[in-house]
Amino acid sequence: MIFRTRRAASLATAALLASGTFTALGAPAYAAGTETDLALTAAGTRATDGVEAKVGWAKIANQGEGTPTKVLVKVDTSKVDDSKLIVASVTEGGCEVTGDTKPELWVCELDKEEIPGPGETTEVPIVLFKAAEGVTGPYQAPVTISIESSDDTDESNNSVEINVELTPESGVDLGVIVPDVKTRIDLETLDEDGPVHPGDRTVFWSEIANQGDLTAQGLKLTYQLPKGVSFLPVEGCEISSDKRRAVCEDDTFLLERDTVLVVPLAVEVGKGVEAPVTLTGGSLEAVAFGALSPDARISQQATKPGFGKAEVREIKESEFADIDPTDNSDDFAVVVAATSGGGGGGGGLPVTGVQAGLIGGIGAGVVLAGVAMFLVARRRRVVLVTPGDEKTNA
Structure with missing residues (x-):
């Protein structure tokens, strides 16, 4: 088999750069014939403290018959101790973060190419990285992820509450x-x-x-x-x-x-x-x-x-x-x-x-x-x- 290896940029650096490229997000747009049903799930939010960072996912599945015109992803990290973990969300459409002394709410817009069509799924990265090199687990905190779209006809599956977790266990992930x-x-x-x-x-x-x-x-x-x-x-x-x-x-x-x-x-x-x-x-x-x-x-x-x-x-x-x-x-x-x-x-x-x-x-x-x-x-x-x-x- 042919294999090649390449090196890449720092996860923490990439996440910080991404958090600095914010765009202004307006109210959801309305358009006829784009009604659908978006469903949200999350995965990969538990990490060993033996690594610097990890990427988890908010998965947005389109279970309806239309393609929405605009989708916002909101990640509430207000209950996360930023001396332990930094939790960020990233989309190609840009993100806006608010908070007085730490990131508390991420509001990200999906780019047109990211919006899932009928039967499709979009994975939005949820980045977890340690606030400092010496931080160890166990530590966990609740995070709420939600999606908003004026075209969504069923809001009952638009929000999930998860725990982001840092564990002292060592292993494969x-x-x-x-x-x-x-x-x-x-x-x-x-x-x-x-x-x-x-x-x-x-x-x-x-x-x-x-x-x-x-x-x-x-x-x-x-x-x-x-x-x-x-x-x-x-x-x-x-x-x-x-x-x-x-x-x-x-x-x-x-x-x-x-x-x-x-x-x-x-x-x-x-x-x-x-x-x-x-x-x-x-x-x-x-x-x-x-x-x-x-x-x-x-x-x-x-x-x-x-x-x-x-x-x-x-x-x-x-x-x-x-x-x-x-x-x-x-x-x-x-x-x-x-x-x-x-x-x-x-x-x-x-x-x-x-x-x-x-x-x-x-x-x-x-x-x-x-x-x-x-x-x-x-x-x-x-x-x-x-x-x-x-x-x-x-």
């Missing part, structure tokens, strides 16, 4: 993001080529990060595609008979701390799919089988994923537990456009927005394999994995 598939990608050049149509082949990307303070030992990725979409052959991964489920395992692979594993997989949309339609039901779940002891030596070979291997070995059971399992899975949809009036978008990089920018998506820009990646974690490295590629020491 996997986080998973899979952006909705909206763009046809050329399988050879990885260039963007317009919307996805029935019968098209494209690539979708998944991102698995280790935001804990220990190295993950062994990794299992379980993919499920929406009905109407099938996997193309993936060497080393077990594909189900209906070609909608793929299981990729490697019990020797080591996913180090501050590292993101990026896996592109080729899929095909059925010719019989009636478009336009948003195909829901896609998902990825990542599981680490154990944690490497802090004093263990890590070989270079062990950091090269083995999903290209022909044999999938049996994994022994372990009492290992992830620090925060709430962000170990993510759902995604495939947006299929009608063929009439189509046309390619030409070459170039896919525009994936904040939610597709690795775990956090608000830092320095990094380009890997023709896809624009945005990183946030301090000293975070990105491992790009193409199942079936030959291993290399490059």
